[in-house]
Amino acid sequence: MHMSSETVRPSSPRNPLRRLSVELILIVLAKIALLSLIGWYLSAHYPRADTRPAAVERLLAPPPTSKPESKP
Amino acid sequence: MMIDPEVVTLSRLQFALTALYHFLFVPLTLGLVWILAIMESVYVMTGREVWKRMVQFWGVLFGINFAMGVATGVTMEFQFGMNWAYYSHYVGDVFGTPLAIEGLMAFFLEGTLVGVFFMGWKRLSRHAHLLVTWFLALGTNLSALWILIANAWMQNPVGAKFNPQTMRMEVTSFTDVLFNPVAQAKFVHTVSAGYVIGSMFVLSISAWYLLRGRNVDFARRSMTVAASFGLAAALSVVVLGDESGYAVSENQKMKMAAIEAMWETEPPPASFTLFGIPDVQNRTTHYAMHIPWVMGLIGTRSVDKPILGINNLVEDTKGKIGNGIQAYDAMLTLRKDPNDAQAKSTLAQYDSDMGYALLLKRYVADPRQATPSDIDKAAASTIPNVPVLFWSFRIMVACGFYFIALFAYSFWLASKRRLDNNRWYLRLALYSLPLPWVSTELGWIVAEYGRQPWAIEGILPTALGVSSVSAGQVWTSLSGFVLFYSLLAIVDAVLMLKYARKGPDELGIWPVREITPPLESTVSAH
Known part of the structure; x- marks a missing residue:
């Protein structure tokens, strides 16, 4: 297949790759800021999850009121 | 402590959404980086500038994907503490180790080298830059390895034992965790799926240039690399997927039966259900089309x-x-008296099944008080969502075979130097762009939805892994993530489209712009 070709130099005075680099850096910074904002909102407005080992024990082991002998 | 089903559902939804979103970026990084390494190796070996320009252009799109994807996975790690506190406590000693190694070893390597890759063109020698690119590829793939070791432990929890005194799982053999056969099968299957995505990305965008008669020589070479690498990757993903299927049938028999909608045990060798309509209510599959022996062999x-x-x-x-x-x-006896010999012996005999008793927690506070009806309900709860698994798996497999056909045809066209004069093929290559993403996401749905009701297969039911948080709290974080990720997805799509459309010519990377009559207008004129 025959192809004609000619040399074309990019005419834009601004370097698009430099602009892209700046955009990407700003996006990453914005992401970190937004994620921090979500994290801060949750920690500031809600009680913390009970992650103590004792809480896990309560979750997995039966509550104090249960009576094994009541099994039918 | 009562389990709030809404908190469980919302926490699962949040994790699933963030994981599926994160995995839009990961596989493209995994695949594209090897294509960059291949192109740069050709550049170093031949010294031809065109190959360097190809690395630079596809590197731009790699950079956009990397920047948009980075930190989207961090939210999942946050969720282990935020929504899955009991999960983290119960298995964190085992599960946290590969995650920590991933961050310290692979992600730091990857994160550092990605900067050197972009900034090092004028500062490093050709060979040094090539070394950086190969180590970048290695770093991204090592990152996937550690994550998949962690994930595989959830599917096949080896090398750990329950300690009744600390009430959590503890590592007994890190070697077993590391060389978990499920991890090996998952790693090679997942990364090869990423290689298919990277190849399809290059193939489709190059096809778009050829349809418009832009960057013809550049696109033709790119397509040749993508077709060769893509064919090898597509063949690998199917062969290694078969290995992954074998691992599932060994360790997660219920998941395998659900994928097959196999309600009754068939006499060996079992047939493969090519098509059918699973009926969960009546536990049967209507209009089933079977291929004899295949499932038994797989x-x-x-x-x-x-x-x-x-x-x-x-x-x-x-x-x-x-x-x-x-x-x-x-276990409860040993909590009171750690020296009770009878209890020790009983726990040693049955501890691998203790998780099954925890399934009863959804129906009764003390599993020891469970009625036969509770046990029936808990046993039935181990059946995952059969229609979702059945169809997800079949669509994924169909996509896999389609990729083999497409890349094989692309490879043949490339070997005949006929890539750029076949309009329907170029359109097919262009429109196939989303398919590898669809198939990999479906693959994850099969893997993770198929694991339910377990967070850790046979050890910890998902419902017991959640934190003591309110549904409102999970709604808030879920809404925040959905809004944030939607915004990010729009920005990503805009940037990718913008720079792919610009192409290497308008970005000043490709110094010679061929002016060829656009293929589409030429064809339509006839």
């Missing part, structure tokens, strides 16, 4: 071993629940 690598059906597995589970209750009772 699942057991033999012709004389059966693959258990769902109904049989539910009956087996009832027995395991009975064993689990004994282990649970022994």
